[in-house]
Amino acid sequence: MPESAPIPLSHELNALVMALRRILPQEAVLAGAEEMRPYECDGLTAYRKLPGVVCLPDNTRQVQEILRLCTQMQVPVVVRGAGTGLSGGALPLSHGVLVSLARFTRILEIDPDNRTARVECGVRNLAISEAAAPYGLYYAPDPSSQIACTIGGNVAENAGGVHCLKYGLTVHNVLGVKVLTMDGELMELGGHTLDAPGYDLLALMHGSEGLLSVIVEVTVKLLPKPERAQVVLAAFDSVAKAGAAVTEIIGAGIIPSGMEMMDNLALLAAEDYAHAGYPVDAAALLLCELDGVNEEVSELIFQVRELLLKTGAHEVRTTRDEAERLKFWAGRKSAFPAVGRLAPDYYCMDGTIPRKRLPEVLTRIAELSQQYSLRVANVFHAGDGNLHPLILYDANQPGELKRAEEFGAKILELCLEVGGTITGEHGVGVEKLNQMCAQFTPTELAQFHEIKYAFDPKGLLNPGKAVPTLQRCAEHGAMHVHHGNLPFPELERF
């Protein structure tokens, strides 16, 4: 719950705020409860906490000074971009500094010949494609939040989107980053070449959830805009049939640029919200996008239509023009807010499973839905096995949030059980710490803590996120710990 009283300024916090005001312009340091309120949570709104103080630097030197000061004063730092993350990775610490990099919005260079864009970390995902468009180029990863989310956050979370199967995740589309380590040292990882000497630290930064470094600049790879893109929509009377169709398409050697599935509840909500023209009687809806050279798309569209009909689609429609294609995607991309209208609250899950296990996983989710008396709508990046069950609940009903969280935890355990993972693209944050105990052994978790130690020996960057302490796992009961020694005991310095 939001804290209503102003934060008592302890002696140390007061000293920190004063020190920050000496290195930053007045308006770049926020310490009052009301002005810090917008920073109390990210996209995982069930978790909220007011930070000790908020900083709004607008250049790298200022961030360096903040980090040096915090290192010296042993104060933890949480960095945030647009705050669209869905796992609480940017949840502030009440005794820490929240650094917002929202002012890092400069597009530094578009290099059409090398097909790269060098941008500051706070540049929005979609803004990169917009800036590259005059050259016929674009940035491929397109998370649903692309209008708002920043490229720095995309790197920190290794964001995905609906085009991952063909074009990859963020890690496949970034050539270099400039980062600051906690002690304020600027490092360049990668750059403008396809590889860099030494360890692949660029890959390691992707999905590191702000625990290893502060990303201040990103150089992304741009791609030529495909000549043509077209979507085939197919309606099925069962989810199993739709799943089989996905396997058939991939088995035929076709890599669609996007392949999305929605179950009946999700597609009804999306249709009601976006009027995309979806067949509302379908038990499962499949959207399959093909892109590339004009002639190739024609050939593939024909092939995919045949495969869809063969696998039992009762309705197959091919988009006639760009407007219809965008309308079909608008429906899918609005699925989250659309489902959000079905209940006061929803809880979005993010497991990945081997595709072939889809029918049984959806059956089990339906059983769990009965068991917990909570409805669930399923949205699925079918091409790469990334499942987003949306659990509907009402936080004002006593016990419903807890039930929704338990239901969600069961879904993630199910993903692990079938050989998948607890998070495909949303990250661990604070949300899935307990499930990390189930996915990794104590030695693996210890190795993660050691990696953090190599970058951030004092454990001041986003502590308590992404990797659970062994103590926590022992208490959660998911694993047995012999030596409950903590590499990063929860920092309470003030």
Added chain:
Amino acid sequence: MDADHSAALLASVHEALAQKTSLQITGGGSKSFYGRQPAGKPLSVANHRGILRDEPGELVITARAGTPLAEIEAALGARQQMLAFEPPHFGPGATLGGTIACGLSGPRRPYAGAARDFVLGARIINGRGEILKFGGEVMKNVSGFDAARLMTGALGTLGILLDVSLKVLPRPQHEITLTQACTAQQALEIMTGLARLPLPLSAACFSADTLYLRLSGSESGVRAAQKKIGGEPLSNQEAFWLQVREHTHDFFQGKTLLWRLSLPPAAPLLHLPGQWFIDWGGAQRWLRNPLPADVIRATAVKLGGHAMLFRGGEHTGSVFHPLPPGLLALHKRLKNVFDPQGIFNPGRLYAEF
């Protein structure tokens, strides 16, 4: 032949830790020339072999590190799939583990991705003698730090690879290679221009006054692109790209030092004497000359790139491009948390660790 030797490998690591000796990790020996000179007691992973899970419909293959690369490619080829990064073998004994540890990629790299882009998961033995598994067998996975990808190109200095899961892709239905005679300058301009267009390019190189462009995709798509690009079809294209990938092409023969320069693809021609082979649409340039390393490196750096001594000469000095001090210190700290006693391939990547 398939066997799980992880217990024996683990025992060897514990023994090395107890005796405070270092280990030189080997596979098929095909890439022993690569990097700095190996040191330590040889520990072969070659017997730890076999494909563990092979899921055509999931586009994933998992195999033990000692599995011959040829065996994996044969299994994939039988169902019209491939390792899209076109890994060079550099010898008949090439293994999966060596391929990932070296992190090398072939001609398709700029268009399909590098070795590291296809690594989904790995099981390793770290330098404390612990077996750890990172990543998994699914396409999208952001749980924990991406330590599996970190192993790619680390030359075994962070741990022994036990098994690796890779994403695989369907083989293109159709491929054609088009050639045209031109100068190096013209070749760079053509490659840069074409890369900005939505064409199904899958390889682009220049050697001996000839530009080679490969197109991959559906037959109709490739033919349409062919019309736009022009040029003469190459009849023995598979053999040609194999020679480029395996360095059996004439350019790579002889004893003169072979330098690899990684550059922004549109970087201008470098004013360094010697023979050039331009690959990866300009992003990877091979140079044969005996100039001092400093001269070559400084030239590459000026254009935003880096250079390493790939073959020839003494591999005892600085082989890979030197790291700036801060980054080197970070490498040492990272090495230290995976391999605190420094038992794995000491000095293979950099002299300092």
